[in-house]
Structure formats: C-alpha cells, structure tokens
Amino acid sequence: MGPVNRRSFLVHGGVGAAAAAVAAGGGLAVLSAGSAGAAPLSQEELAVLDRPVLVQVRDASTGEVELLVGDREIVFIDRSLVANVLRASR
Amino acid sequence: MSSHREAPSIAFDPAADNTDTYAFVSAPGKVCIIASLSPFQLPASGPNFYEFGEDVLYQLYIDNDGDGVANVAYQFRFTTTIGNPDTFLYNTGPIESLTSANWNRRQTYSVSKLSGPGLGNRAELGAALPCPPANIGPRSTPGYAALAQAAVRTLAGGETVFAGQREDSFFVDIGSVFDLGTLRPFQNLHLIPTAAQPGVDTLKDSNVQSIVIEVDIDDLTSDGSTPTDVMSPTSVIGVWASASRQKGMVRDRPGRPTSAGPWTQVSRLGNPLFNEVIVPMSRKDEWNADQPSTDAKYERLVFEPELAGLLPVLYPGVFPNLAAYSNPRADLHAILLTGIPTGVVPGFQNFTGPTPADMLRLNVAVPPATDPNPLGLVAGDAAGFPNGRRLVDDVTTIELRAVAGVTIPLVDPTFTPDGAAGLIEDGSYNVANREFSSTFPYIGLPHDGYSVPA
Numbered sequence A: 001m002g003p004v005n006r007r008s009f010l011v012h013g014g015v016g017a018a019a020a021a022v023a024a025g026g027g028l029a030v031l032s033a034g035s036a037g038a039a040p041l042s043q044e045e046l047a048v049l050d051r052p053v054l055v056q057v058r059d060a061s062t063g064e065v066e067l068l069v070g071d072r073e074i075v076f077i078d079r080s081l082v083a084n085v086l087r088a089s090r
Numbered sequence B: 001m002s003s004h005r006e007a008p009s010i011a012f013d014p015a016a017d018n019t020d021t022y023a024f025v026s027a028p029g030k031v032c033i034i035a036s037l038s039p040f041q042l043p044a045s046g047p048n049f050y051e052f053g054e055d056v057l058y059q060l061y062i063d064n065d066g067d068g069v070a071n072v073a074y075q076f077r078f079t080t081t082i083g084n085p086d087t088f089l090y091n092t093g094p095i096e097s098l099t100s101a102n103w104n105r106r107q108t109y110s111v112s113k114l115s116g117p118g119l120g121n122r123a124e125l126g127a128a129l130p131c132p133p134a135n136i137g138p139r140s141t142p143g144y145a146a147l148a149q150a151a152v153r154t155l156a157g158g159e160t161v162f163a164g165q166r167e168d169s170f171f172v173d174i175g176s177v178f179d180l181g182t183l184r185p186f187q188n189l190h191l192i193p194t195a196a197q198p199g200v201d202t203l204k205d206s207n208v209q210s211i212v213i214e215v216d217i218d219d220l221t222s223d224g225s226t227p228t229d230v231m232s233p234t235s236v237i238g239v240w241a242s243a244s245r246q247k248g249m250v251r252d253r254p255g256r257p258t259s260a261g262p263w264t265q266v267s268r269l270g271n272p273l274f275n276e277v278i279v280p281m282s283r284k285d286e287w288n289a290d291q292p293s294t295d296a297k298y299e300r301l302v303f304e305p306e307l308a309g310l311l312p313v314l315y316p317g318v319f320p321n322l323a324a325y326s327n328p329r330a331d332l333h334a335i336l337l338t339g340i341p342t343g344v345v346p347g348f349q350n351f352t353g354p355t356p357a358d359m360l361r362l363n364v365a366v367p368p369a370t371d372p373n374p375l376g377l378v379a380g381d382a383a384g385f386p387n388g389r390r391l392v393d394d395v396t397t398i399e400l401r402a403v404a405g406v407t408i409p410l411v412d413p414t415f416t417p418d419g420a421a422g423l424i425e426d427g428s429y430n431v432a433n434r435e436f437s438s439t440f441p442y443i444g445l446p447h448d449g450y451s452v453p454a
Helices: A015-023 A043-048 A079-088 B144-149 B274-278 B281-289 B292-303 B306-314 B320-324 B330-338 B395-403
Strands: A011-013 A053-059 A064-069 A072-077 B018-027 B030-041 B057-063 B072-082 B105-115 B121-130 B160-167 B207-216 B236-250 B258-269 B360-363
Touching: A053 A079, A053 B236, A053 B258, A064 A079, A064 B236, A064 B258, B018 B207, B018 B236, B018 B258, B018 B360, B030 B057, B030 B236, B057 B207, B121 B160, B258 B281, B274 B281, B274 B292, B274 B306, B292 B330, B306 B320, B306 B395, B330 B395
Parallel strands: none
Antiparallel strands: A011 A053, A053 A064, A064 A072, A072 B258, B018 B030, B030 B207, B057 B072, B057 B236, B072 B105, B105 B121, B160 B207, B236 B258, B236 B360
C-alpha cells in the first residue's frame, strides 16, 4: 500500500459550520467543493449536527471513511467522497 | 514512578496520566479504591492550578471472575465553570466554603456505575458533586482540611466519594533509580561507584489529583457476598484504573480543542511499576492502550524481567545467585499477573485463575491490619501489597526485592536468594513525610503552594 493510501484528513463540522453552510445557501461548505450533484441538507438534517463531527479517510484505496460524532465511531465506504477530499487537499 | 510519566505519549498528557492505584479493605465490609493522576504537581502553581480534565473519562474497574475483564466499573466525568470572566485570578478573596463567591474557577463531577454483561447496565450515582479548590495558601484557602472534607459525598448507591487535589502518597528515590539503577544507600557497590548516601524522597513535596471511592464489598464480589474465608476464590477481586480520551480532536477554535468519537484508553494502572520497569520503551504506549485481558502478550517480559538481568551487571559480585538463575520467574508471574495460588503463602491466596492480567488483586476476606507493615505480604502482613495496595505500602522496595530474587523460593525452594536481595531498599521510605489518615479519604491533604516549596 502506498503512502497515499493511509493519508488522513480531518474535516470539522459543528454548530458554527452548519450555520455558515445554511447562510451560504445549503450544503456543508467544507465538503461541497467537487460535490456536484449532492442534495442540499434539509433543516431537519442540519439540526442533527449539534456537535462536532470529525471525518477521517482511513483507506483511500477502498474509500473507507471513519466518522466520529459524539462518542460514536461510524465506518463507511464512499469512494466519491474520498476522491473529492483528496483532490481538495492538493 | 510508580507510573508517573512512565510512557512516552502519556508523559505529555498529565491530566490523563494515572500515577498510582490503591485498593484495600478500609473498614469492615468496605473496600477503598484510589486512583491518583497528574504527576509531579508543584504546589505553587498559580494562576492556573491543577485540575481534572473535562475531556478525560476516568474509570475504576473491578474484575470478580478472573478473566481480566471488568464486571463493575465506576466512571467519573468533570466539568469546569468560571464565575468571573473578567479576572485573571483563581480566587478574588479567601475561599472559606465550597460555595464561596470568591472562588472563580471550580470543578464538579458526575459518577456512574456500570455492571452486568458487557457492562451494559448503567446507574447514575451522582451529579454536580463538588471538588475542593486547590490548596493555594493560608490567605486563599484557610482551613483547607475542613474545606476538602466538605467535598466528601455519599452517592446514590451508598458509596462514599471524593475527587480533588491530595498529596502524592507514593515515595521513591527517582533520581537515584533512574541514574543507572543506583540504589542508595549502597551506591558504593555500583559498577560506577559513588560515596554512600541516604535515599531521597523525591515526591515528598508533590501533589496529585485523586479520585477516592469507598464501596461495600458485596457490591464488588461475584456472588454479592462479603467473604470471610480467605481461601475462597470468591474472596478475590482484581482492580485497575484508566483514563481515556475521545478518538478524534481538532484545534479549530481559539483556546480549547474539540473532541469526538469513542473513548480511547490512553493510560491504565494496576500493579505499581509494571509499565515503568517491565515493559520496554517501545511498547509502553501500546500497553497503556491495552486491556488486562490481553496481557498474555506481556507474559515473557515478566518471566524474563530486564531488571533482574541488570542487577548483577550493575552490582558486580553482589547478586551471583540471581545471575545464575535461568528459570522463568514464576514468582513474579504470580505476584503481577495471576495472583498467589493456594499453598504458596500459608493461610493466604489471591489467585484469580490462569488468565494473565495486570491487576491489583485484593483478597477482601483479609481484615485491615492493626499495625500495618509497609513491606506487606512478604513481611507477614497479608493486608498489604501484593494483596491489594495500601497507601503505606513500600511497593518499590517490595518489588525491587522480589525482582532481586527474594520471592523465588516461594515457587522454587532450591533457590537461595543472595544476601543483598533482602537488604535492598528504595531508600526513600519515611513515613514522617506523609499524612496518611485513618478516615476517608485516607490519602493526605495536598501541600499548599504558599508553604511548598519552602
């Protein structure tokens, strides 16, 4: 596995970030770059974002993403998200 | 020492650094467990005095079936509040009570009890419990003893609890031990000899943050009894403490980091000095993150302790029998990882089964000693280390002597300890330097910053 495969990124969301995103017309601004086609988050969905959310790319080669929210850890596969994050980091 | 800054990572995280864990029968039917943290506190430490971490999960664990997995756990979480945002002062006048308006920065805490399979049963035992202030000095914290005692609380389950600053009860000659294993007062026998000098109690002026809880024994045993038969397996519990931080943290706001994710253990402590002198530097952080139930991977380090090989090298000709002993150290394995089985020490056992796990093992059927011997079990006082651990126990001397071979005959009668092994002492022991109390919370009052250092 090449070094890029274990490259990790932290993206932070929270009350402040959510409010800014709403003011900007919807969507999580920090993730919106390159996320063409993603549906804007509803007010109901934004309301869930009342605490910090940390996202870590665990394995870029498989699109494995780790979500840290509250005291939980959620792991999911989203190659598109990982690709967008990597491109945004250049 | 005994676990003060003992691993590379935790050395940079004092609020989560477990320094010592104690567990002892404190009164008929009662066990007291103490977890001390935040090593080497200089009492004079204004304007920001030491406190618990709001972003740290502190836990005490009890295993009552010998598998190294907790059957009961107590969780502690802390909250800090500032009364006056416009002053740089910790206090704006004497703090004469826990409700004093002069006290600008205070902490409260909550206590939860977890039990049942997978610790799935959770009970909230108390919330908004007060910590006392740091011991600042005679103007800021007059009558400190009463102020601290006012912070003792009774929880919903009947437990007695305290959390706050105390003196560091551990004593050790750190400067000597870590100068290539020098043992004052016979450093003249060292490979690099110097004149013999008495030991130095390095921590005698230091404070720590202590969490103290006193629990009914029948809350902790596997069958819910208060055992009276020392030889019964149900009389033995395993105890350890830990500190955890959330898995993720970012510094995107001025001043304070933001954390999220599951709690991740960054420090643990059962037997004193285990991580300090058994585990190699390269694995100390890993050990701190592990659970006792997986300690089999550290077994070899106990069977073949590095320090036992060093002593004959550092003290040429002083430990010839130890140097010649090549069997695995079953004595240390029993003391540190399984407990002492029946038949080794007449009338005593604290064996928890074959699972190797670093825990303090306390036989709760052994009553408190009326005249405690700081050398504990090896000196005939079965109420002391390694049967649990009391504040008064000289664990450094006990473990140094054990490593030097004094306890090998317990499991291998053919071995004769070197004469020097039984003479080893840490050299720092001086009861006059500590204020052990016979009443809760037992651990001594913290030194005040006006008077210490003098």
